[in-house]
Amino acid sequence: MVERSKGFRSKTRKKLRKNVRERGMMPLSRIMREHSVGDRVAIVIDPSIHKGQPHPRFHGRTGKVIGKRGRAYIIEIYDGNKRKKIFARPEHLRVVQ
Secondary structure (H helix, E strand, O other), X not given: OOOOOOOOOOOOOOOXXXXXXXXXXXXXXXXXXXXXXXXXXXXXXXXXXXXXXXXXXXXXXXXXXXXXXXOEEEEEEEEOOEEEEEEEOHHXXXXXX
16 A cells, blocks of 8 residues: 655645636735734635645634734634644735724
């Protein structure tokens, strides 16, 4: 038997897939968007851009921006009672009202 691959994107066939009408380039406004400290953001991974992608287990989570590191933002989320820091680029973040 061949051993199964255990890569970063394993078991994400349905999660990291675009719908037919969402395929292609995303609007540039999503890449250029600036977030300020204290903003609430949702982590929605764009599967076509691999750089700055958070781990797929955090897809769909909501957190708070606590800082910036290079082009990426530091997002604080709670995983149960544990506080975690996620580093993600703005392509994978959406503002929550």
